[in-house]
Amino acid sequence: MNLIIDIGNTVAKIAVFEAEEVVEVFYASNDSLDVLKEVCDKYPISRGILASVIDLNDSVSQKVSKLSFPLITLDSKTLLPIQNLYESPETLGYDRIAAVVGAYTYFPGKDILVIDAGTAITYEFIDANGCYHGGNISPGIQMRFKALNNFTGKLPLVSAQGKLLHIGKDTETAIRAGVLKGVEYEIQGYIESLKHKYPELLVFLTGGDEISFDTKLKSIIFADRFLVLKGLNRILNYNNGRI
Numbered sequence: 001m002n003l004i005i006d007i008g009n010t011v012a013k014i015a016v017f018e019a020e021e022v023v024e025v026f027y028a029s030n031d032s033l034d035v036l037k038e039v040c041d042k043y044p045i046s047r048g049i050l051a052s053v054i055d056l057n058d059s060v061s062q063k064v065s066k067l068s069f070p071l072i073t074l075d076s077k078t079l080l081p082i083q084n085l086y087e088s089p090e091t092l093g094y095d096r097i098a099a100v101v102g103a104y105t106y107f108p109g110k111d112i113l114v115i116d117a118g119t120a121i122t123y124e125f126i127d128a129n130g131c132y133h134g135g136n137i138s139p140g141i142q143m144r145f146k147a148l149n150n151f152t153g154k155l156p157l158v159s160a161q162g163k164l165l166h167i168g169k170d171t172e173t174a175i176r177a178g179v180l181k182g183v184e185y186e187i188q189g190y191i192e193s194l195k196h197k198y199p200e201l202l203v204f205l206t207g208g209d210e211i212s213f214d215t216k217l218k219s220i221i222f223a224d225r226f227l228v229l230k231g232l233n234r235i236l237n238y239n240n241g242r243i
């Protein structure tokens with residue numbers, strides 16, 4: 001079985017795969033990987049891959065170095081089943097390239113936009129020839145709520161849960177609609193502009209934050225919460241024999 005560790009800026013995801021299939025996914029603190037031992041005791045793991053977008057602290061590094069099976073740490077030198085055209089591969093977030101590999105594994109030969117709504121929202125484009133062109137980084141949903149609160153004197157911290165209006169009627173609904181509708185329109189804008197050039201575009205949505213869409217947009221989006229984990233599993237299998 002494969003062990004996949006995806007350490008994000010908010011939360012770590014640890015998953016067990018059998019060949020290409022997800023067996024179980026765990027959430028863990030990104031500064032302690034608290035469930036790692038439990039997972040490794042529960043399943044017979046034969047190899048693993050770790051991808052992180054933060055520097056690992058000593059405690060996490062130690063836990064990882066003690067694992068009893070070979071573990072790849074995804075970096076800019078890891079072999080990928082796609083071509084990476086990002087001009088600074090050494091600074092590219094590993095979750096970003098993993099999400100792209102995950103999407104392209106499902107639909108090889110298609111033009112794909114991959115959207116990952118986590119701490120940040122990332123937009124990635126890979127073309128039908130398997131060339132990853134790069135993408136954009138924008139603030140995540142929680143970050144937008146926090147920023148409005150932090151950088152103003154009067155705006156409260158609002159959450160995504162609650163009444164969502166098209167046009168805000170008071171401070172709370174104005175902030176909620178501003179953030180959530182803003183993200184929805186941002187996504188819609190990317191889809192529309194890419195579709196001009198790539199009419200057959202497919203769209204994948206992943207990440208921990210739920211995004212609500214009008215039904216028209218919803219019908220063309222594949223939602224897969226585990227796309228980054230699946231991409232990492234694909235990269236691990238692709239590199240099998242090389243570790």
Ligand SMILES: Nc1ncnc2c1ncn2[C@@H]1O[C@H](COP(=O)(O)OP(=O)(O)O)[C@@H](O)[C@H]1O
Pocket residue numbers: 007008009010011012027095117118119120142206207208209
């Ligand atoms: N079990 C969970 N643990 C932590 N966050 C969760 C969980 N389920 C959903 N979330 C939401 O997912 C967001 C984190 O998304 P994720 O894509 O995992 O972020 P990152 O990769 O940047 O750490 C959190 O802001 C939270 O709103």
Ligand SMILES: CC(C)(COP(=O)(O)O)[C@@H](O)C(=O)NCCC(=O)O
Pocket residue numbers: 008009010053091092093094095096118119120121122137140
């Ligand atoms: C853009 C990100 C912060 C997204 O991280 P996440 O929201 O998944 O925690 C991360 O992929 C990152 O730190 N990237 C490095 C810069 C780059 O990708 O060019």
Ligand SMILES: [K+]
Pocket residue numbers: 095116117118119120121122207
């Ligand atoms: K992200």
